[in-house]
Amino acid sequence: EKEWMLEVIQTDGDGLRCASDELRDDKDFVLKALEQKPYALKFASEALRADKEVVLAAVKRMPFALTLASEELREDKDVMLAALEQSRHAMAYGGGRLKRDKAFMLQVVRKNGLALKHARGALPADVEIVLEAIKQDGRALEFADERLKGAHEVVVEAVKRHAPAWRHTSAKLRAEQDILLLAARNLRRDDETYDFDEELEAITTEGISKE
DSSP: HHHHHHHTTTGGGGGGGGSSSHHHHOOOHHHHHHHHGGGGGGOOOOGGGGHHHHHHHHHHGGGGGGSOHHHHHHHHHHHHHHHHHHHTGGGGGGGGHHOOOOOHHHHHTTTTTGGGGGGTTTTGHHHHHHHHHHHOOGGGGGGSSSTTGHHHHHHHHHHHOOGGGGSSSSSSHHHHHHHHHHHHHHHOOTTTTTOHHHHHHHHHHHHTOOO
């Protein structure tokens, strides 16, 4: 059976679903299947879905495969970082403990500020975490704790990097002309994440309403 199934999985890793329990627990066999189709991790034995080498082989080809790994490996920093190398969105597939780990999340948001979206526990209210995220991408302000959206230092840092971040500030700071002026000065026509004219009109309207 193994010889025949090897031929099958070399053309279609999905063939692992038809393999015997013995082959699904055969590490070399499963690794060959993952070369063709990382999602085949779903059909590997429970033991192999908890095997770091096997899971790494899958997530390096398809970060989503992390959702098929054991709970323990979804909390593994090496595995998570390997997934993030392939996709900046992979943090969504990680375990809850990593999302509460300040040292780890600092490492992540310094490369992708928007990963602040996945921070849990006290981290969205942690000034260091939030500032590091914002320095990488001003849009990260949206995912900060409400208290920090009212912190002048944090908001200024965000608006300097991404003018439309003013929309996510507290009502009190939106009423401050210096924040709106800062946003207007930092608008860029070459930024494809927003419409320049639309943002300028919104800032102007907001400013007039506060006079």
